[in-house]
Amino acid sequence: MVVYLVGAGPGDPDLVTLKAVKALKKADVVVYDRLANEEILEYANGAEMIYVGKSAGKHSKKQEEINEILIKQAKKQEVVVRLKGGDPFVFGRGGEELLALLKEGIHVELVPGVTSAIGVPTTVGLPVTHRGVATSFTIVTGHEDPTKKEKQVKWNYNADTIVILMGVGHLKENTREIMKYKDPETPVCVIENGTRPDERIVLGTLDNISEKKINPPALVIVGPVVDVFKDIKENMPEDQV
Ligand SMILES: C[S@@+](CC[C@H](N)C(=O)[O-])C[C@H]1O[C@@H](n2cnc3c(N)ncnc32)[C@H](O)[C@@H]1O
Incomplete structure (x- = not known):
């Protein structure tokens, strides 16, 4: 089990890194939020998609809930991609997700994005x-x-x-x-x-x-x-x- 914590860049799908594309191509599941451009998800053809962003009229999931989803998926699947807008560590709460996963003994690969x-x-x-x-x-x-x-x-x-x-x-x-x-x-x-x-x-x-x-x-x-x-x-x- 591995979780790739991936930055998806600011929106233009061409501004995603090669490392992000490689991770998406081998993903069993992708956990993504609103700012990630949907076109990028096409690289993960066949993977399960879990949306955890804000949807119209509804509150977004609490950070603790997202951490739990990541831990659960990591224990169930071989390759989990957590896709976040921009760079995961620039106001992306990526540090909190990383810590939660590490505390569960889960291996995490970090893929920066264009902030x-x-x-x-x-x-x-x-x-x-x-x-x-x-x-x-x-x-x-x-x-x-x-x-x-x-x-x-x-x-x-x-x-x-x-x-x-x-x-x-x-x-x-x-x-x-x-x-x-x-x-x-x-x-x-x-x-x-x-x-x-x-x-x-x-x-x-x-x-x-x-x-x-x-x-x-x-x-x-x-x-x-x-x-x-x-x-x-x-x-x-x-x-x-
Ligand atoms: C929660 S922060 C996430 C930032 C993200 N991790 C990053 O590195 O870009 C969301 C804020 O980033 C900025 N932002 C993200 N994408 C943007 C875009 N395409 N154009 C302008 N601002 C953007 C806006 O200020 C937005 O309110």
Whole structure:
């Protein structure tokens, strides 16, 4: 028995790794959630498919339930693939699943994926670092667990670029917090549904981005690299923009 903990990338089925494809091809069962592009599942032709993501109007399964499903499948099947959007360890709760499996003595193979946090900006031509402009970036959740007693996200990051995941719901409150430390005119780029056919880019500043219509899933990128992106876009051939 082996469980492959696999990152499926941000959506474009071509952005999945060869290692992920090899694991899927030998899978007896695939446990997947919403962000994984369904086309990728075709590599696992014939495998049992277990969906554990959120479905319309229903709550998603609790993490403990998912861990239990993984343990049960691992004890029953030769090859289990746990497929997760982006990279399993970037806000994917992959660490929790890994620990739960290891504690049961189950062998786990780890397959990284292209995280949306970096992969999505790259595909549109937005570099998260840029010589002379940004020497650091931070990736942060815009939706910290509301049950946490003490907030871990303080928004006082001194990184040149801030990439916010799960940042649509609390965009107004979060940009207000960031403006305590950064100029309200700091440029912001939002990328909705990155690498997918319905990808959409919204530009603004810290001061006005929350007034714009934005739908999840989206990335919020804050910092002067957004101006570099605008420059890159202007110089891109029409058919590439
Ligand atoms: C629970 S996190 C999972 C992140 C994932 N593990 C990764 O590495 O990309 C989900 C968040 O990732 C971001 N995200 C994932 N896929 C995206 C995409 N294709 N375009 C824009 N944002 C995306 C959004 O901020 C979304 O709310």
